[in-house]
Amino acid sequence: MEKYTPARKISSRHGWGEVTSLFFSDKMNMHIAWESQLERDYCYLLDFDKKIKRFFSQPKTFNFTYSGRKIRYTPDFYIEYIDGSSEYIEIKFSNVLENPKIARKLKILKNYFSQNGIQYKILFEDDIRKQPRLRNIKFLKKYCKIVYMPKDPLEFYGKLKDLRQYIDDQYIYSAMYEGLIEFDINEEINENLSIRLEVL
Numbered sequence: 001m002e003k004y005t006p007a008r009k010i011s012s013r014h015g016w017g018e019v020t021s022l023f024f025s026d027k028m029n030m031h032i033a034w035e036s037q038l039e040r041d042y043c044y045l046l047d048f049d050k051k052i053k054r055f056f057s058q059p060k061t062f063n064f065t066y067s068g069r070k071i072r073y074t075p076d077f078y079i080e081y082i083d084g085s086s087e088y089i090e091i092k093f094s095n096v097l098e099n100p101k102i103a104r105k106l107k108i109l110k111n112y113f114s115q116n117g118i119q120y121k122i123l124f125e126d127d128i129r130k131q132p133r134l135r136n137i138k139f140l141k142k143y144c145k146i147v148y149m150p151k152d153p154l155e156f157y158g159k160l161k162d163l164r165q166y167i168d169d170q171y172i173y174s175a176m177y178e179g180l181i182e183f184d185i186n187e188e189i190n191e192n193l194s195i196r197l198e199v200l
Contacts, residue, residue, distance in 0.1 A: 021040070023043040025055075026145070034057060038129075039077075039091050044141065048140075048141070048177065052080070055077055055080070056077065059088070060074065060078065060088075062074070066112070071112075087121060088120045089121050090120070091122075093125055094124040106122055132189070136188070139189060143174040144174060144178070154198075155198050156196070157195075160183075160189070160190070160192070161191035161192065163195060163197065164191075176189075181197045
């Protein structure tokens with residue numbers, strides 16, 4: 001995908017009560033439309049992931065025939081990775097699997113993409129809303145526009161509370177979001193979080 005043009009208009013396709021809006025990607029400096037709050041939460045993960053080069057919603061519509069029936073399908077996301085690989089993503093709440101019709105369609109889609117050598121994945125709320133990972137990313141994103149520019153070489157390994165003696169919190173959180181500070185995103189961000197900073 002060299003150029004991004006949404007395959008279809010974003011709408012409340014799931015019925016009354018759904019929320020649609022835009023997510024601002026700092027990675028790409030552009031807005032990404034989402035059709036559910038679960039898709040919005042996934043955008044946070046994509047924007048934070050340093051292995052991802054860019055991502056788009058409603059990227060392309062696939063038309064194919066299965067058992068004599070024409071199928072038209074648009075994945076929720078398209079992802080391009082830094083290493084050159086790519087994949088399409090479908091976002092679903094796990095309770096949709098209780099619907100035999102939807103479960104069957106998802107199986108057909110997985111088979112179609114697999115048979116055509118296209119990377120494709122279906123993600124559910126348990127994959128996206130893992131805590132404290134998602135909570136950490138949402139918190140750190142608030143500081144992503146703050147630029148951390150150390151004046152002198154600095155090497156630090158220890159607890160977050162100890163680094164605060166040398167650097168203000170806003171710069172620490174900015175550096176964590178940008179990947180300048182190494183830490184485990186799956187651990188709660190607090191004063192006892194183990195971190196590593198190396199600026200030479």
